[in-house]
Amino acid sequence: MIEIKNLKKVYNGVIVVNVPDIHIKKGESVGLVGNNGAGKTTLFRVMLDLIRPEAGQVLSNGEDVAGHENWKNYTASYLDEGFLIDYLTPEEYFYFIGGLHQQSRATVDDFLAGLTDFFNGEILKKGKYIRDLSKGNQCKVGVASCLLQNPGLLMLDEPFANIDPSTQFRLKSILKDLNKNKGVTTLISSHDLNHITDVCDRILLMEKGVIIKDIATSSSTLNELEQYFGVGQIASAKTITEE
Amino acid sequence: MTATFVRHELKAFWRSKNTGKSIAVRVVMGLLILYLLLIVCAIGFNLDKLLLKGGGKTDIVVTYCGIILLYYLSDLFTRLQLQDLPTLRVQPYLQLPVKRNSLVRYLAFTALLSVFNLWPFLLFVPFVLKIVMTDSGGWVALAFTVSIAGLTVFNNYLALYLKRKANINGWVFLIAAAAIILIGLSDFLWHFISIRKFSYLFFGSLIKYPLLAVIPVLLGAVMYYLNFLYLKDNLYLEELGSRKDTKYKSSTEYPFLSRFGSVGDLAANELKLIFRNKRPRSALIMGLFFMFYGLMFYPNPQMNGEGYKVFVSMFMTGIFIINYGQFMYAWQASHFDGLLVSKVKFGEFLRAKYLLFTMVSTVFLLLATPYVYFGWKTLVIEVIMYLWNIGVNTTMVLFFANRNYKRMDLSKGAAFNWEGMSGNQWILSFPLLIAPFIIYVPFAILHQANTGLGILGLVGLVCTFTRGFWIKKLEADFHTKRYTIAEGFRNK
Numbered sequence: 001m002i003e004i005k006n007l008k009k010v011y012n013g014v015i016v017v018n019v020p021d022i023h024i025k026k027g028e029s030v031g032l033v034g035n036n037g038a039g040k041t042t043l044f045r046v047m048l049d050l051i052r053p054e055a056g057q058v059l060s061n062g063e064d065v066a067g068h069e070n071w072k073n074y075t076a077s078y079l080d081e082g083f084l085i086d087y088l089t090p091e092e093y094f095y096f097i098g099g100l101h102q103q104s105r106a107t108v109d110d111f112l113a114g115l116t117d118f119f120n121g122e123i124l125k126k127g128k129y130i131r132d133l134s135k136g137n138q139c140k141v142g143v144a145s146c147l148l149q150n151p152g153l154l155m156l157d158e159p160f161a162n163i164d165p166s167t168q169f170r171l172k173s174i175l176k177d178l179n180k181n182k183g184v185t186t187l188i189s190s191h192d193l194n195h196i197t198d199v200c201d202r203i204l205l206m207e208k209g210v211i212i213k214d215i216a217t218s219s220s221t222l223n224e225l226e227q228y229f230g231v232g233q234i235a236s237a238k239t240i241t242e243e
Numbered sequence: 244m245t246a247t248f249v250r251h252e253l254k255a256f257w258r259s260k261n262t263g264k265s266i267a268v269r270v271v272m273g274l275l276i277l278y279l280l281l282i283v284c285a286i287g288f289n290l291d292k293l294l295l296k297g298g299g300k301t302d303i304v305v306t307y308c309g310i311i312l313l314y315y316l317s318d319l320f321t322r323l324q325l326q327d328l329p330t331l332r333v334q335p336y337l338q339l340p341v342k343r344n345s346l347v348r349y350l351a352f353t354a355l356l357s358v359f360n361l362w363p364f365l366l367f368v369p370f371v372l373k374i375v376m377t378d379s380g381g382w383v384a385l386a387f388t389v390s391i392a393g394l395t396v397f398n399n400y401l402a403l404y405l406k407r408k409a410n411i412n413g414w415v416f417l418i419a420a421a422a423i424i425l426i427g428l429s430d431f432l433w434h435f436i437s438i439r440k441f442s443y444l445f446f447g448s449l450i451k452y453p454l455l456a457v458i459p460v461l462l463g464a465v466m467y468y469l470n471f472l473y474l475k476d477n478l479y480l481e482e483l484g485s486r487k488d489t490k491y492k493s494s495t496e497y498p499f500l501s502r503f504g505s506v507g508d509l510a511a512n513e514l515k516l517i518f519r520n521k522r523p524r525s526a527l528i529m530g531l532f533f534m535f536y537g538l539m540f541y542p543n544p545q546m547n548g549e550g551y552k553v554f555v556s557m558f559m560t561g562i563f564i565i566n567y568g569q570f571m572y573a574w575q576a577s578h579f580d581g582l583l584v585s586k587v588k589f590g591e592f593l594r595a596k597y598l599l600f601t602m603v604s605t606v607f608l609l610l611a612t613p614y615v616y617f618g619w620k621t622l623v624i625e626v627i628m629y630l631w632n633i634g635v636n637t638t639m640v641l642f643f644a645n646r647n648y649k650r651m652d653l654s655k656g657a658a659f660n661w662e663g664m665s666g667n668q669w670i671l672s673f674p675l676l677i678a679p680f681i682i683y684v685p686f687a688i689l690h691q692a693n694t695g696l697g698i699l700g701l702v703g704l705v706c707t708f709t710r711g712f713w714i715k716k717l718e719a720d721f722h723t724k725r726y727t728i729a730e731g732f733r734n735k
C-alpha cells in the first residue's frame with residue numbers, strides 16, 4: 001500500500017528523516033515510536049505531501065503522493081489541531097468532511113450515533129465551537145472525522161497523548177476493530193509503549209530520522225522497547241555524572 | 244526591560260517568514276514618508292506667505308490660529324486609517340517576573356514613535372518661531388509649541404484607543420469616522436458650527452494667557468492614561484483566554500450556497516469564518532465605512548470628476564476584496580494543513596474564493612446604488628468598477644495570496660497582536676489601486692474618457708468569463724508555493 005524510497009528530509013544541514021526503503025502492506029497495523037525529534041511527525045508530513053522531501057518519494061498504491069491527489073480519496077489523517085477548522089461547531093465540521101466524501105447529513109448523523117461512547121457526551125450538541133473544546137476533545141473530533149471518511153489508510157500522530165484513560169481504551173478497541181475486521185491499514189505514532197504494542201502488529205523504531213528497528217510485535221516486544229528507551233536514559237545519566 | 248523588548252521584536256521581525264516582503268514594504272513606505280515630510284517642511288516654512296495669500300484681509304495670526312484645530316481633526320481621520328498599532332506578543336512575558344506596568348508602558352510609549360507625530364511640529368512650529376515669537380515674545384511662542392505637543396499626544400492616543408476598540412468591534416471605527424465626517428460637514432456644508440472660530444477662541448486667548456497651554460497638555464496626559472489603563476485591563480483579558488463567552492453556539496446553514504455543491508460548502512465555511520472571528524468581521528464592517536467615500540467626494544464639485552468616481556467606485560464595490568483579500572489564505576492559516584490533506588481540490592478552493600468575493604461585492608454594489616442621485620453616469624461607473632473588481636482584482640488578490648506566508652491567529656485576543664488597516668498594509672494593495680488607472684488615464688488625457696471606461700468594463704467582463712483559465716493558472720502557481728505557504732502557516 002505504502003512504499004517509501006530513499007526518502008531524505010534536511011533542515012539546516014541536518015538530516016531529520018532518512019528512510020531508504022520501507023514497505024507497508026495493505027491491512028497492516030504499524031506503530032511508530034521514537035523520542036522527541038526522532039522525525040516521526042516530519043515523516044508523517046512528508047507522507048501527506050505537506051513537506052517537500054530533499055530526495056526520494058512516497059508511493060501510495062503505486063502513485064507518488066507529491067503532485068497527485070488520488071491518495072486523498074482513501075487516506076484519513078489527524079496530526080494536530082491544525083487539521084481542524086476551529087471556528088466551526090463539531091457537527092458543522094463533520095457535515096463538511098462528510099460532504100467532501102459525498103455523504104448526506106443523515107449518513108453522517110447515523111455514523112456519529114455509533115460513536116456516542118467514544119464522544120462520552122462531550123462533543124455533540126454542546127453549543128461550542130471546536131476552538132472552545134479542550135485539547136483532548138479536539139483530538140476526539142479529529143479522530144472521529146478520520147473514521148467518518150471510511151478510510152483505507154488511517155494515519156494518527158500521538159492520538160493517545162491528550163485523551164483521558166477511558167477514551168484511550170475505547171480508541172484502542174476502535175483501532176483494533178478497524179484493522180482486524182475492516183482491513184484498514186493503520187499507521188500510528190505514540191510515546192505510550194503499552195498502547196502501541198497492544199494495537200500494532202509491527203513496530204518501527206525511529207532514532208534521529210533513521211528507522212533503526214522494524215519488529216513484528218510479539219510478547220517480548222514491549223520488553224525490548226522498554227530496554228531501548230530505558231538504556232538511553234541510563235547512558236545519558238552516566239555522561240552527566242562524568243562531566 | 245525596554246531594551247529587551249526591542250531586541251525581541253527585532254528578532255521577531257528578522258526571523259519572520261515574510262521578512263523580505265516586510266522590508267520591501269518598509270523601503271517604499273520610507274521613501275513615501277520622506278517625500279511627504281519634504282512637502283510638509285516646505286509648507287511649514289512658508290506658512291506665513293501662504294496664509295497671507297489665502298487668508299485675504301484677515302490677520303495671518305488669526306488665520307493661523309484658526310487652522311490648527313482643523314488640522315488636528317483631519318489628522319485624527321488620517322491616523323484612524325493609516326497609523327500602525329504597536330505590537331508585542333505579550334503572552335510569553337505574562338507569567339515571568341516582568342512587571343505588567345513595564346509591558347504596558349513599553350507598548351504605550353513606542354506608540355509615540357510615529358511619523359504622524361512629526362508632522363504637526365514641522366507644519367506649525369516654524370510659523371511660531373517666525374511670526375508669533377517676534378509679535379508676542381518667547382513665552383507665548385513656548386505656550387504655542389507646548390500646546391501643539393499636547394494636542395499631538397492627545398490625537399496620537401485617541402486614534403490608537405479608537406483603533407484598538409475598533410479592532411474588537413468594527414462599529415466603533417464606523418461611528419468615530421462618521422462623527423468626524425459629520426463635524427466636518429456641519430462646518431463646511433451646513434455652516435452651523437465653525438471649527439476655525441473655535442480654534443481661534445483657544446489659540447487667540449493663548450496669546451493673552453500663555454498659561455492656558457496647560458489644557459492641551461492635560462488632555463494629552465489623560466488620553467495617555469486612558470490608553471495605559473485599557474492596555475492593562477486587556478492584559479488580563481488575554482490571560483483569561485477566549486473561554487469567557489458562554490453563549491450557546493448553534494450551527495448555521497446557508498441554503499443559498501448549497502446549490503454550488505462543495506464549492507458552496509467552502510464558501511459557507513468562509514462566511515462562518517468571517518462572522519465568527521473578530522478580525523475578519525471587523526474587516527467586513529470597516530468595508531461599510533467606505534460606503535461613505537461617495538458622500539465625502541461627490542458633494543464637492545472639485546472632486547466630482549470621473550477620475551474620482553472611478554477611484555471611489557472601485558473602493559466602494561471592491562473594498563472587501565482589497566481589505567480581506569490581502570491577508571488571504573492566512574485567515575485559514577490555523578487549519579491549512581487540514582485543508583491540504585482533505586479531499587478539497589485546490590481549484591474548488593479558489594472557486595469558493597471567487598464566489599465569496601462576487602457575493603460580497605454584489606451586496607456592496609447594491610448598497611452603493613443610491614449614489615445614482617449624483618447622476619446616472621455615477622451608477623454606470625460603479626457597475627464598471629464592480630465588473631473590474633470581480634474580474635481583475637479578485638484574480639490579482641489571489642495571485643498575491645499565493646505569496647503570503649505569514650500565519651495569522653484568529654482565535655487569540657485581538658487587542659494586542661494584529662495587523663489591520665495601516666499604511667503598510669495599504670502599500671501592499673497599491674498594485675490593485677493603480678491598475679485601473681493605467682488603462683483609464685491615457686484615454687482621459689486624450690479626451691476619450693468614455694472609451695477608457697468601456698475598456699475597463701470590457702476587461703473586467705472578459706476576465707470574469709475566463710475565470711476557469713485564471714483558476715488553472717493560479718492553481719499551477721500555487722503548487723510551486725504550497726510547501727512554503729504551509730510551512731509559514733505552521734510557524735506560530
